[in-house]
Amino acid sequence: MKIGIAGGYLSYYGFSEGLKRMKAQGYECLDDALLANTDNAIFSATPAEFERKLTERRKEIEDNGIIVSQTHGPWRWPPKDATEEDRKERFEKMSMAIVGTALMGTKNFIIHPIMPYGCDRERNPRMMWEMNLDFFGKLLEVAIANDVIINFENMPMVALAMASVPSTLDFVKAINSPNFKMCLDTGHCAILGMDIGEAVRLIGKDYLQTLHVHDNNGNNDSHWIPYTGVCNWSDFAKALQEIDFQGSMSLETFIPRQIPDDLRPLQEQSLFQMACKIAGRTF
Numbered sequence: 001m002k003i004g005i006a007g008g009y010l011s012y013y014g015f016s017e018g019l020k021r022m023k024a025q026g027y028e029c030l031d032d033a034l035l036a037n038t039d040n041a042i043f044s045a046t047p048a049e050f051e052r053k054l055t056e057r058r059k060e061i062e063d064n065g066i067i068v069s070q071t072h073g074p075w076r077w078p079p080k081d082a083t084e085e086d087r088k089e090r091f092e093k094m095s096m097a098i099v100g101t102a103l104m105g106t107k108n109f110i111i112h113p114i115m116p117y118g119c120d121r122e123r124n125p126r127m128m129w130e131m132n133l134d135f136f137g138k139l140l141e142v143a144i145a146n147d148v149i150i151n152f153e154n155m156p157m158v159a160l161a162m163a164s165v166p167s168t169l170d171f172v173k174a175i176n177s178p179n180f181k182m183c184l185d186t187g188h189c190a191i192l193g194m195d196i197g198e199a200v201r202l203i204g205k206d207y208l209q210t211l212h213v214h215d216n217n218g219n220n221d222s223h224w225i226p227y228t229g230v231c232n233w234s235d236f237a238k239a240l241q242e243i244d245f246q247g248s249m250s251l252e253t254f255i256p257r258q259i260p261d262d263l264r265p266l267q268e269q270s271l272f273q274m275a276c277k278i279a280g281r282t283f
């Protein structure tokens with residue numbers, strides 16, 4: 001199992017320096033977040049410029065001996081998916097991000113559901129489900145055309161019926177396509193009160209495509225490092241072995257910015273070793 005980390009890691013050191021440090025610590029893959037923030041200038045580039053920029057980015061990553069294992073699709077806070085126009089705008093940006101995912105050399109595009117009623121209330125669970133079915137049914141065609149897999153992620157919003165692992169899985173099964181699978185976010189799963197090993201077993205090999213690995217206190221989506229919160233990591237590791245998970249151990253956590261520079265290497269090394277341990281690898 002390859003070990004990876006989310007792009008936020010690179011923001012502390014800057015892209016080029018961050019890649020070098022990642023490689024030196026032993027990471028093999030990156031969860032690239034460039035396409036998550038649609039305010040980024042790349043979303044207003046011409047198609048040719050878009051392709052050139054992403055090809056250059058991919059080359060720099062690969063020149064450092066790292067591959068992109070997954071990208072994070074467009075997401076904004078708070079969600080703004082209430083009108084037909086909002087959803088059309090999201091669809092266009094997500095379609096661009098799917099093209100970008102293929103350009104980055106990976107099949108895995110991770111995305112959150114659209115939230116037409118926001119994230120803190122559930123005015124009409126049935127309608128939210130139907131809107132997502134319609135939205136992602138159409139986005140699936142873009143994914144298939146680009147040989148990309150949409151990885152639908154479980155969410156931490158306790159008020160949303162679609163957030164939990166079982167309902168995310170139900171939705172993925174309802175779409176019913178080899179180009180539509182699931183990203184298990186361990187921290188989100190813990191907030192919804194579900195054991196992360198149990199979640200792996202429930203999703204199973206056929207549907208579990210990618211991971212977002214982080215911990216928390218069971219209430220806040222704090223993206224803590226593994227073993228510092230409520231998650232049962234040894235059972236999670238066991239469950240991944242049981243289902244013969246073929247994807248990457250991709251961390252979605254970081255060493256806090258306030259840790260001084262001279263202490264960071266040790267902390268970073270220890271985080272990498274935790275990921276290896278969960279992946280059942282030696283370090």
Ligand SMILES: [Zn+2]
Nearest residue numbers: 153185212252
């Ligand atoms: Zn996540």
